[in-house]
Amino acid sequence: MPVSPEQPAAAVPTSVEPTIEGTPAPSDDVSTLSIPSGENTIPASVDTPAEQVAPIQPAAPVETPTPASPTNDAGSSAALNEVPPTVPVMTNSVPAAIPSVVPPAGNVPTMQSVNGAIGSTPAATPAWNEIADALEGSGKKKSKLKIPLIIGAILIGLLLVGGAVWTIISLNASKSNSALIYVKDKDLMLTAGKSEPVKAVKNWLDLDDNTKDEYLNLSYFSDDDSTEFSILGEGIGHWIKFNKNGSRMFYLGKVRDDGTANLYYNDPAKMAKSKKEDVDQGERVASNISIGANKYAPFQITESGDRVLYFKNYDEKEYSGSLYINDLKEEKLVDNDVHGYYFISKDESMVMYTKATDSDSYSYDLFIKSLDGKSDRVKIDSEVSYVVNYSDDFKKIYYVKNNGDLDDLNYNSLYLKEEGKDKQKLIADFTTIESSDSNGVFYFTRTNENKTKLADLVDDDLADSDLKITEPHYSDFEYEYTYDAWGYEYTSTEVDYDKYYEAYDIYMDKLDRDSLRSSLKEEEISTTSKQLFFYSEGKEKELVDNIGWVNFADVANKSVIYSKANTDKGPVGKIKISEIKSIYDARDHFEGDSSEMESKGRYIILNGGLEQEMTGEAEGYYGFQFSLDGKKLYYMEGDLSKSSGTLVVSDALDGKLGNRKVIDENVDQYRILDGVIWYYKDVKDGKGELATYSDGKKTKIAFDVQIGNTAIYPEDNTVLYIADYNTKRHMGSLYSKHGQGESVKINDDVSFYNYDKGNHLFYITDYSVSKKSGDLWEYRGKNEKKLIDNSVETMLPLRFGYIF
Numbered sequence: 001m002p003v004s005p006e007q008p009a010a011a012v013p014t015s016v017e018p019t020i021e022g023t024p025a026p027s028d029d030v031s032t033l034s035i036p037s038g039e040n041t042i043p044a045s046v047d048t049p050a051e052q053v054a055p056i057q058p059a060a061p062v063e064t065p066t067p068a069s070p071t072n073d074a075g076s077s078a079a080l081n082e083v084p085p086t087v088p089v090m091t092n093s094v095p096a097a098i099p100s101v102v103p104p105a106g107n108v109p110t111m112q113s114v115n116g117a118i119g120s121t122p123a124a125t126p127a128w129n130e131i132a133d134a135l136e137g138s139g140k141k142k143s144k145l146k147i148p149l150i151i152g153a154i155l156i157g158l159l160l161v162g163g164a165v166w167t168i169i170s171l172n173a174s175k176s177n178s179a180l181i182y183v184k185d186k187d188l189m190l191t192a193g194k195s196e197p198v199k200a201v202k203n204w205l206d207l208d209d210n211t212k213d214e215y216l217n218l219s220y221f222s223d224d225d226s227t228e229f230s231i232l233g234e235g236i237g238h239w240i241k242f243n244k245n246g247s248r249m250f251y252l253g254k255v256r257d258d259g260t261a262n263l264y265y266n267d268p269a270k271m272a273k274s275k276k277e278d279v280d281q282g283e284r285v286a287s288n289i290s291i292g293a294n295k296y297a298p299f300q301i302t303e304s305g306d307r308v309l310y311f312k313n314y315d316e317k318e319y320s321g322s323l324y325i326n327d328l329k330e331e332k333l334v335d336n337d338v339h340g341y342y343f344i345s346k347d348e349s350m351v352m353y354t355k356a357t358d359s360d361s362y363s364y365d366l367f368i369k370s371l372d373g374k375s376d377r378v379k380i381d382s383e384v385s386y387v388v389n390y391s392d393d394f395k396k397i398y399y400v401k402n403n404g405d406l407d408d409l410n411y412n413s414l415y416l417k418e419e420g421k422d423k424q425k426l427i428a429d430f431t432t433i434e435s436s437d438s439n440g441v442f443y444f445t446r447t448n449e450n451k452t453k454l455a456d457l458v459d460d461d462l463a464d465s466d467l468k469i470t471e472p473h474y475s476d477f478e479y480e481y482t483y484d485a486w487g488y489e490y491t492s493t494e495v496d497y498d499k500y501y502e503a504y505d506i507y508m509d510k511l512d513r514d515s516l517r518s519s520l521k522e523e524e525i526s527t528t529s530k531q532l533f534f535y536s537e538g539k540e541k542e543l544v545d546n547i548g549w550v551n552f553a554d555v556a557n558k559s560v561i562y563s564k565a566n567t568d569k570g571p572v573g574k575i576k577i578s579e580i581k582s583i584y585d586a587r588d589h590f591e592g593d594s595s596e597m598e599s600k601g602r603y604i605i606l607n608g609g610l611e612q613e614m615t616g617e618a619e620g621y622y623g624f625q626f627s628l629d630g631k632k633l634y635y636m637e638g639d640l641s642k643s644s645g646t647l648v649v650s651d652a653l654d655g656k657l658g659n660r661k662v663i664d665e666n667v668d669q670y671r672i673l674d675g676v677i678w679y680y681k682d683v684k685d686g687k688g689e690l691a692t693y694s695d696g697k698k699t700k701i702a703f704d705v706q707i708g709n710t711a712i713y714p715e716d717n718t719v720l721y722i723a724d725y726n727t728k729r730h731m732g733s734l735y736s737k738h739g740q741g742e743s744v745k746i747n748d749d750v751s752f753y754n755y756d757k758g759n760h761l762f763y764i765t766d767y768s769v770s771k772k773s774g775d776l777w778e779y780r781g782k783n784e785k786k787l788i789d790n791s792v793e794t795m796l797p798l799r800f801g802y803i804f
Contacts, residue, residue: 188201241301247268247305259314319356321337322338367379368394381401388433434553440537543560543605557607557652558608559606602620619639626652635647729767732748750763
């Protein structure tokens with residue numbers, strides 16, 4: 001299992017419909033700043049609007065947005081902007097009702113567990129080459145670390161595909177002298193090059209089990225789901241951050257079971273000189289910070305490491321606390337009652353945050369404030385539902401407010417607050433934003449609702465006969481009975497109880513139908529359809545009326561894919577009253593028909609052109625992803641109830657889709673990096689064939705590869721993967737493939753691996769689930785291996801690659 005962040009793949013569903021698919025997976029092929037919608041094969045619920053959950057939060061795992069370029073207004077945030085998902089990422093489930101907060105996800109480091117199922121977020125990008133210099137004691141100036149901007153701190157796009165969690169990350173390193181941080185016997189250890197491991201922090205993880213389970217551990221079940229076990233997740237990366245040049249390492253210490261901890265920083269060079277029995281704790285920055293405010297980013301640092309942001313006195317029930325900034329000399333209050341998520345401007349001079357005005361409300365006051373403390377906070381607006389997008393300097397902020405009427409399907413309005421100007425309502429009375437960018441371009445929908453009385457949909461075929469049914473009485477069923485006794489004839493009046501009770505049952509059924517008739521006159525059934533709009537340059541344009549739902553939208557390519565509402569399958573015709581027993585029977589019947597209504601075909605508008613139906617023999621289309629230049633569209637065809645389909649590519653030229661070409665069949669999932677398509681096919685029990693497609697040529701990489709254990713490093717033309725994976729022991733054979741060369745087996749029985757540029761590769765073998773540790777090795781190429789340490793629990797990532 002790679003100790004590295006996970007990377008979104010193009011969506012390929014592995015569960016039966018309904019399912020939720022992701023939008024184009026970010027890659028080096030993608031430079032747009034837009035936020036495409038997630039592929040939704042089932043419409044979002046209007047009963048519990050997503051916008052009513054929390055403000056300025058990461059979007060639901062249903063979306064895998066396109067990453068921003070450095071010029072992207074919305075996403076080009078500094079290292080402070082590493083804000084993770086609002087809920088822990090779990091396999092085989094998609095958290096619902098999380099607001100669609102944009103701008104796009106970006107390069108937020110995440111790490112992966114042994115099963116490739118849980119993502120976590122260490123926020124800083126450690127300058128590993130600088131740390132290695134300190135540990136080697138060379139004192140020489142090494143090549144600079146090439147680090148892209150940490151983009152998209154607002155949200156992490158998550159996509160659950162086949163039990164794997166995908167997130168977005170990319171980090172380049174330029175040096176082969178690798179420094180490594182790992183955990184052994186509760187101590188935080190450092191090692192690099194030829195130096196022996198040194199103890200960085202003694203008893204760093206001397207925590208009770210409850211605290212570990214709450215903040216760090218990952219839980220799994222055995223194959224038969226009978227035994228639960230846990231391992232120390234790479235979530236420890238949330239607790240350690242490095243500034244850009246690697247001169248300061250910030251970390252949490254003295255973590256307490258009440259969710260508070262102390263925050264320290266230290267100089268890696270000093271730590272390298274320390275002895276195992278003489279560990280320098282470092283400088284304490286703050287005490288009692290609240291790590292429960294954001295488990296994925298309990299504190300944030302600037303790139304230079306001269307300032308830190310964190311919460312104190314955080315109330316996890318109210319989701320708010322006191323936000324502080326610390327310049328390593330003095331702690332200053334930013335504001336009280338701040339919601340647990342905040343944004344930092346690209347130049348790290350401003351913070352944007354929300355304050356809840358009412359604990360029972362889902363609207364908030366939105367503020368921005370200078371981090372230098374020289375100016376007062378500025379209120380953007382009140383009763384804000386969520387932030388949609390913003391420029392990197394906060395001079396433009398797009399946000400949503402609603403009218404508070406949850407019965408109104410179009411209760412949202414979009415506003416723009418531009419510096420020095422009054423707020424402006426851009427779009428009124430809409431349902432959802434499907435895609436946006438920071439230049440004020442949006443795809444959005446409005447919902448039309450039609451209501452019909454159930455009585456109008458039911459044929460009362462028993463009306464006439466029920467009018468003839470009256471209440472039975474005993475006298476109606478009396479008869480004369482004559483019998484002989486002792487030579488005498490007697491006559492008595494008897495009641496035929498069998499016939500009476502039969503008539504009584506018929507009468508009661510009639511009364512039930514009378515009650516049903518009254519209820520049918522009162523009850524209504526609703527059917528909905530949507531209108532799709534495009535907004536740009538202050539004008540909105542209706543594109544399509546009567547759609548079912550939007551499958552994919554991307555303002556960068558001015559392209560949208562959707563399904564139309566099939567009104568022919570709506571609540572038409574009538575059901576007989578003799579066929580139902582209650583209004584629930586009628587409602588279930590017609591609402592079932594209504595759900596079928598939203599399943600008519602796939603339609604596409606390319607490059608702002610005309611509507612075109614995606615015709616073909618396929619039962620479904622999903623997993624859409626554009627090439628960088630927008631001239632090709634990749635997608636899957638097949639039955640959504642199956643885990644695999646056909647991967648195809650079509651030209652998207654002059655607003656038309658054509659020249660369809662099959663790449664491969666029985667494909668489980670795919671992603672695109674630097675123009676190369678990586679995919680799995682013939683997957684069974686989580687294992688399949690790993691292959692690539694480039695320039696019209698398919699190449700088989702390996703068979704029996706475990707999904708979620710593959711790490712791709714395009715800048716090195718290197719891929720690492722695990723084959724022959726044993727799901728009970730959670731280990732397999734680690735292989736490395738460079739360029740066009742043959743795959744090289746690194747080692748058997750590998751559970752974790754950690755890659756740096758060149759041949760430097762660390763991995764853990766013989767991992768014991770009961771002991772929660774294994775042997776740490778370093779691979780130096782040409783079968784040269786070195787045992788670093790024993791009883792190692794986990795390690796922090798050296799570099800971040802694309803995992804799938």
